[in-house]
Amino acid sequence: MSKLLELNHVTMKFGGLVAVNDFDNYIEEGEILGLIGPNGAGKTTVFNVITGVYVPTEGRIIFNGVDITPFKPHQITHLGIARTFQNIRLFEEMTVLENVMVAQHHELATTDAEKLLRQAGREPYGAGGMWFWKAVLRLGYLDKEKSIMKKSMELLERMGLAEFANEKASSLPYGAQRLLEIARALATDAKLLLLDEPAAGMNPSESHDLMNMIRKIRDEFGVTIFLIEHDMKVVMGLCERILVMDYGKLIANGTPEEVQKNPKVIEAYLGEEWQNVGT
Ligand SMILES: Nc1ncnc2c1ncn2[C@@H]1O[C@H](COP(=O)(O)OP(=O)(O)OP(=O)(O)O)[C@@H](O)[C@H]1O
Numbered sequence: 240m241s242k243l244l245e246l247n248h249v250t251m252k253f254g255g256l257v258a259v260n261d262f263d264n265y266i267e268e269g270e271i272l273g274l275i276g277p278n279g280a281g282k283t284t285v286f287n288v289i290t291g292v293y294v295p296t297e298g299r300i301i302f303n304g305v306d307i308t309p310f311k312p313h314q315i316t317h318l319g320i321a322r323t324f325q326n327i328r329l330f331e332e333m334t335v336l337e338n339v340m341v342a343q344h345h346e347l348a349t350t351d352a353e354k355l356l357r358q359a360g361r362e363p364y365g366a367g368g369m370w371f372w373k374a375v376l377r378l379g380y381l382d383k384e385k386s387i388m389k390k391s392m393e394l395l396e397r398m399g400l401a402e403f404a405n406e407k408a409s410s411l412p413y414g415a416q417r418l419l420e421i422a423r424a425l426a427t428d429a430k431l432l433l434l435d436e437p438a439a440g441m442n443p444s445e446s447h448d449l450m451n452m453i454r455k456i457r458d459e460f461g462v463t464i465f466l467i468e469h470d471m472k473v474v475m476g477l478c479e480r481i482l483v484m485d486y487g488k489l490i491a492n493g494t495p496e497e498v499q500k501n502p503k504v505i506e507a508y509l510g511e512e513w514q515n516v517g518t
Pocket of ligand 1: 256258278279284466
């Protein structure tokens with residue numbers, strides 16, 4: 240297997256606070272990799288430096304052989320890294336289908352529509368610009384719209400969300416909203432999917448379905464998965480390898496079995512209660 244993403248001695252400081260401290264690891268192509276650790280350990284900051292939200296203070300990030308360290312978020316999305324967030328970030332007023340269609344905005348943006356909107360002084364994807372995309376999607380204003388709609392419907396079908404296509408995103412059950420976020424990320428043709436606490440707020444049956452869906456996405460879409468998760472049943476049952484962070488530092492790297500037995504991990508994070516979880 241080849242390395243899809245490498246983090247080479249990455250450090251991220253916010254003033255005096257070292258949120259990520261000399262993080263040195265990699266993600267193999269096709270892997271389902273977990274990132275765990277206590278609150279404030281630096282997990283989301285790792286996602287933020289990978290996706291270009293922050294440029295790391297030190298170190299390099301290599302994706303598919305390309306040094307993406309200084310790249311802007313939209314460039315990184317374009318190269319094939321997509322993410323979901325801890326708190327669901329859907330366009331609530333749009334339908335499920337429209338949410339997936341808008342996520343392909345880098346395709347829409349190849350037309351003059353975005354330029355037009357910028358000239359008019361409006362942010363294309365901010366609240367003010369949303370009316371515009373809604374109109375574009377509804378009216379079939381752009382030539383590409385039909386193929387984007389077809390691709391979006393196929394994606395919804397594969398994710399088991401097709402029955403909700405014309406419902407408002409906010410009307411979906413919670414677990415389905417989380418799946419819709421993943422569908423949106425996949426719509427960008429991502430090679431690497433970063434999932435920030437995908438099982439947060441899910442009941443046991445929803446998180447069980449989520450695990451199956453994530454495996455299916457990896458197998459059928461050929462996507463590599465890197466996920467942050469506090470639900471140990473999900474992490475231990477799903478991930479092939481797990482990285483553990485504490486106070487910005489990587490303290491362990493191994494299979495679920497290895498990580499569960501690691502005394503440093505038990506002390507920093509897992510404690511006693513995880514032992515009831517099993518694998
Ligand atoms: N933009 C920022 N400015 C200043 N400090 C920040 C910033 N982003 C994160 N931090 C700090 O960096 C540390 C790591 O935060 P981070 O959100 O990465 O942790 P986490 O492991 O994802 O935690 P959780 O499990 O609670 O989501 C925290 O102390 C946080 O307050």
